[in-house]
Amino acid sequence: MPDFEPVLLRRIAKPDSTSLASYQADGGYQALRKAVTTMTPEQVIDVVKTSGLRGRGGAGFPTGVKWTFLPKGHPGPIYFCVNADESEPCTFNNRILMEQDPHQVLEGILLSCYAVRAWTAYFYIRYEYGKAFRAIENAIRELYANNLLGKGILGTGFNLDVFVHRGAGAYICGEETGLIESLEGKRAWPRIKPPFPAVEGAFRKPTIVNNIETVACVTHIVNRGADWFKSMGVPPDPKNPRDAGSYGPKLYCISGHVNKPGCVELPLGISVRELVDKHGGGVWKGRKAKGCIPGGISMGLMTEVEFDTPLDFNGPGKVGCLGLGTAAVTVFDEQTSIVDVLYNICRFFEHESCGQCTPCREGTGWMRKIVERIRNGQGRFEDLEILGEVGNNIGIMPGTTICGLADGAGWPVKQAVKKFRPELEAYIRSGQKSRQPLPLAAVH
Amino acid sequence: MSVLTPELRQKIEAYFPRYPSKQAVALPALHLVHDTLRCVPLEAVREIAEMLEISPAELNDTMSFYGFFKDEQHRLGKTRLWVCRSLACQLRGSDELLGHLCEKLHVQPGQTTQDGNITLEFAECIGACEGAPSVLVNDEAMMDVSNEKADKLIEELRR
Ligand SMILES: Cc1cc2nc3c(=O)[nH]c(=O)nc-3n(C[C@H](O)[C@H](O)[C@H](O)COP(=O)(O)O)c2cc1C
Ligand code: SF4
Ligand code: FES
Numbered sequence: 001m002p003d004f005e006p007v008l009l010r011r012i013a014k015p016d017s018t019s020l021a022s023y024q025a026d027g028g029y030q031a032l033r034k035a036v037t038t039m040t041p042e043q044v045i046d047v048v049k050t051s052g053l054r055g056r057g058g059a060g061f062p063t064g065v066k067w068t069f070l071p072k073g074h075p076g077p078i079y080f081c082v083n084a085d086e087s088e089p090c091t092f093n094n095r096i097l098m099e100q101d102p103h104q105v106l107e108g109i110l111l112s113c114y115a116v117r118a119w120t121a122y123f124y125i126r127y128e129y130g131k132a133f134r135a136i137e138n139a140i141r142e143l144y145a146n147n148l149l150g151k152g153i154l155g156t157g158f159n160l161d162v163f164v165h166r167g168a169g170a171y172i173c174g175e176e177t178g179l180i181e182s183l184e185g186k187r188a189w190p191r192i193k194p195p196f197p198a199v200e201g202a203f204r205k206p207t208i209v210n211n212i213e214t215v216a217c218v219t220h221i222v223n224r225g226a227d228w229f230k231s232m233g234v235p236p237d238p239k240n241p242r243d244a245g246s247y248g249p250k251l252y253c254i255s256g257h258v259n260k261p262g263c264v265e266l267p268l269g270i271s272v273r274e275l276v277d278k279h280g281g282g283v284w285k286g287r288k289a290k291g292c293i294p295g296g297i298s299m300g301l302m303t304e305v306e307f308d309t310p311l312d313f314n315g316p317g318k319v320g321c322l323g324l325g326t327a328a329v330t331v332f333d334e335q336t337s338i339v340d341v342l343y344n345i346c347r348f349f350e351h352e353s354c355g356q357c358t359p360c361r362e363g364t365g366w367m368r369k370i371v372e373r374i375r376n377g378q379g380r381f382e383d384l385e386i387l388g389e390v391g392n393n394i395g396i397m398p399g400t401t402i403c404g405l406a407d408g409a410g411w412p413v414k415q416a417v418k419k420f421r422p423e424l425e426a427y428i429r430s431g432q433k434s435r436q437p438l439p440l441a442a443v444h
Numbered sequence: 445m446s447v448l449t450p451e452l453r454q455k456i457e458a459y460f461p462r463y464p465s466k467q468a469v470a471l472p473a474l475h476l477v478h479d480t481l482r483c484v485p486l487e488a489v490r491e492i493a494e495m496l497e498i499s500p501a502e503l504n505d506t507m508s509f510y511g512f513f514k515d516e517q518h519r520l521g522k523t524r525l526w527v528c529r530s531l532a533c534q535l536r537g538s539d540e541l542l543g544h545l546c547e548k549l550h551v552q553p554g555q556t557t558q559d560g561n562i563t564l565e566f567a568e569c570i571g572a573c574e575g576a577p578s579v580l581v582n583d584e585a586m587m588d589v590s591n592e593k594a595d596k597l598i599e600e601l602r603r
Contacts, residue, residue: 168475
């Protein structure tokens with residue numbers, strides 16, 4: 001395979017990459033000009049639909065298809081929400097795009113809003129991304145000053161305002177209806193669907209929610225066409241009638257026990273092994289990997305033996321993982337205790353469950369307590385059965401909760417019990433205790 | 445006397461045209477007050493709620509959902525220092541880093557140093573995992589934080 005030339009990250013290392021002038025010097029806002037002067041909104045939706053672009057935020061829903069769920073001929077307002085909450089542990093690709101190339105993101109937002117006929121976009125960004133927030137705010141200011149936002153954009157009838165809205169440190173605000181509730185000034189309790197946001201979303205109006213990387217792809221699809229996008233990636237799996245294919249470039253995050261943690265752009269479908277060895281510099285300290293989380297911690301766990309699995313929308317499912325997720329791979333080496341990994345994951349979900357559904361609120365707490373007990377050397381063999389059972393019974397898939405946080409909380413637990421059972425049993429049998437206790441929170 | 449200065453009120457009002465409902469200004473308003481006063485006193489909750497035309501209980505409901513905002517009893521120090529404790533950071537030593545900082549600052553996570561300079565907290569993934577272990581200084585990440593680098597940062601923050 002010839003070395004891949006990055007598209008989304010092509011301007012990252014450039015000096016002054018955040019300014020409008022430098023973005024335009026690299027051909028920036030040509031896609032927008034092309035769309036608003038020569039294409040109808042329907043044509044933009046069509047090219048995105050034909051490209052096969054699937055959402056990069058975790059669920060992988062086809063973007064163009066989602067856009068067609070808006071009610072036809074709606075008088076407006078239609079809202080566009082940009083999901084920049086990026087809080088899935090071990091994921092940081094959205095941050096890099098916003099910090100280093102904010103105009104690429106904003107051009108994608110302008111195009112998406114043109115396509116879905118939204119005249120207000122809310123840019124929901126997690127509070128922790130202060131640097132990205134300031135880069136985006138500056139870029140928006142430049143756009144207003146240059147007739148690229150506001151009324152009559154580029155002398156056409158296209159109007160758009162983009163408002164940045166900062167979150168307040170809650171993972172659940174990344175779930176699209178949690179985001180909408182949070183935007184409305186309420187606690188971020190996800191809504192029961194249907195109605196889906198495209199029908200009734202922010203302020204009870206039709207709303208489209210898309211991820212930062214998704215909108216960044218839209219720019220290039222309008223520029224270079226659907227065929228170009230489809231020339232990369234993996235076609236639909238004939239054995240899986242529900243697989244819509246995995247096309248285009250993808251930003252992969254690599255972290256944990258590797259020599260060169262970072263974010264790389266590659267065509268969808270690279271294997272974990274190639275990602276780790278070739279792009280992550282291999283496992284650190286000359287050790288071997290024990291396993292990894294393949295797409296954020298919500299997607300489950302992979303053992304080293306499963307590292308040849310391709311990271312496309314369909315691949316991780318073949319080894320029982322929930323999906324591609326955010327394509328963030330975190331490797332842990334052979335000396336890491338799976339109990340510590342699991343404890344960290346369980347603690348996260350207990351902390352971040354919004355508390356609305358009893359199975360999720362209680363289940364995430366039980367799982368953390370049981371894993372903590374095992375970790376403290378007081379585990380029992382039955383605990384593994386209980387963990388598997390709780391993990392299996394919380395989530396939208398078993399039908400017991402409102403949002404997917406609970407599926408993501410249960411998945412790594414039941415997979416650990418299945419894939420790392422001998423180690424867990426040996427740990428329980430030995431009665432060993434994990435290293436030092438963590439500093440306790442005084443107030444929380 | 446009003447907790448919200450005319451200046452703060454003006455800044456809050458400037459957000460109204462952005463949204464079709466006043467309640468949507470809840471988070472922006474809370475952030476403005478929290479940044480300025482280093483906490484959101486109950487009186488401020490009442491005053492903001494009045495501006496947003498919702499009941500103080502409703503605003504309090506929103507505010508308390510986000511563990512982010514501090515009440516008067518837990519006013520923040522000058523700098524809020526978060527240590528990420530999520531997976532990528534834990535695998536590269538965040539437990540040790542947090543322990544080191546607790547000892548150095550004589551606080552537990554959630555507490556503020558005696559001189560009112562630094563509030564130490566733990567965070568869930570702050571999206572800076574390529575530089576694990578990482579910390580957040582107010583709202584900007586610092587990466588590859590060794591104990592020595594942390595010590596230097598503390599020195600600067602104390603100045
Ligand atoms: C618990 C939970 C957290 C989520 N967090 C994020 C997030 O931080 N960023 C994101 O883009 N999508 C997140 N999602 C997915 C969104 O609900 C939604 O599918 C996505 O923003 C749609 O955009 P896309 O189609 O462009 O991917 C999350 C979903 C769940 C269930
Ligand atoms: S599944 Fe969990 S996070 Fe999602 S709505 Fe229910 S309680 Fe909240
Ligand atoms: S796990 Fe610490 S920054 Fe992501």
